[in-house]
Amino acid sequence: MAKKQRQSNSFLLHLAFFLCASSSFSVSSRTLPLLHSFEKPIFRSNFHTIYDTSKYGVFQLSNGLAQTPQMGWNSWNFFACKINETVIKETADALVSTGLADLGYVYVNIDDCWSKATRDSKGQLVPDPKTFPSGIKALADYIHGKGLKIGIYSDAGAFTCQVRPGSLFHEDDDADLFASWGIDYLKYDNCYNLGIPPKKRYPPMRDALNATGRTIFYSLCEWGVDDPALWAGKVGNSWRTTEDINDSWASMTTIADLNDKWAAYAGPGGWNDPDMLEVGNGGMTYEEYRAHFSIWALMKAPLLIGCDIRNITAETLEIVSNKEIIAINQDPLGVQGRKVYATGKDGCAEVWAGPLSGHRLVVAFWNRCSKVATITASWTAIGLESGIQVSIRDLWQHKVVAADAVSSFSAQVNAHDCQLYIFTPSTIYYSVV
Secondary structure, three states, X not given: OOOOXXXXXXXXHHHOOOOOOOOOOOOOOOOOOOOOOOOXXXXXXXXXXXXXXXXXXXXXXXXXXXXXXXXXXXXXXXXXXXXXHHHHHHHHHHHHHOOOHHHOOOEEEOOOXXXXXXXXXXXXXXXXOOOOOOHHHHHHHHHHHOOOEEEEEEEOOOEOOOOOEOOOOOHHHHHHHHHHHOOOEEEEEOOOOOOOOHHHHOHHHHHHHHHOOOOOEEEEOOOOOOOHHHOHHHOOOEEEOOOOOOOOHHHHHHHHHHHHOOHHHOEOOEEEEOOOOOOOOOOOOHHXXXXXXXXXXXXOOOEEEOOOHHHOOHHXXXXXXXXXXXXXXXXXXXXXXXXXXXXXXXXXXXXXXXXXXXXXXXXXXEEOOOXXXXXXXXXXXXOEOOOOEEEEEEOOOOEEEEEEEEOEEEEEEOOOOEEXXXXXXXXXXXXXX
């Protein structure tokens, strides 16, 4: 088995506690508390309770990937099975021409339906000659030529969800094939799994990918059925915590809540995955899509665009290209933000927050109510000492909206909208008389 060490990242000062063992997929442990520098006089004693990181980095896959959540595009949400090599090439072109590639959206991921319905006489997977006549290797070369990376799809079952050949019991052969094509990313689904537990089906592909000698991002997609956050950190680089998303407010909000449960388990090397972005597919409003993107970024979710980038609208491009919000998602501290508290009818006015590098906080005011709501973040609730002065920057307006807020901050938020802020506390402590 090829040996791989976790790549050194000198800028990750808070991550110096990782210890890489000689195993290719080693278990790492902390020597210092993750948030040890988030102490008084700026931060309250309840800070570590609010932002529990007790499981952060306990088990992580040491293949050097996923130091921040993956970014790119996936074919399924818009195209489903209606994919071909022209669509994939044109999407790669569009990622470059729109500037999205320069912002970090580098994975071009082909989902289900790329292969023929049966393996060949040698037991190999074969690209569908009608839709991928040039083959996946040629397509990978094209995408790599654009400075991008290519992802492929398979299934930890006898068949994929669209009844193409799965990789269960074919892990070594399929991993070798993917590596020979130059694949950079594998999404591994959960259909037709023969009733075998996920904990038994997913590690063999991890081992097979590692044995190829090619570094391939391993994205587990077992739908959260067996609580993968509890075990998948030593198996894959990300793991689905929920069932499939669909392009609706109800689906998006439900999935956000389900993913929030596992916030303590994410970190560099392995991320909770609440599924791909639906921004731009038409089923939600501009405000709802803005909330979708804001909360996914705060949760350190993979940012995988799911619309037709070849025909992306200015409104959609504005959302997914917000550099300040992408920076929240890609923050090197790598702590998943979470729901801090909620008020209003049925708790529909929510505050989500999380620590960032540089002793900052990201704070979201998410209005899931049906009317405009005033949402307040008190310093106590988000873990700050009440007398601290805080500079507050609005990441959608791209400006500072309060230079020296003390004790709390409030804002009106439209129905189903989300306002996202960076809170930067002063390093000088001001006591409240």
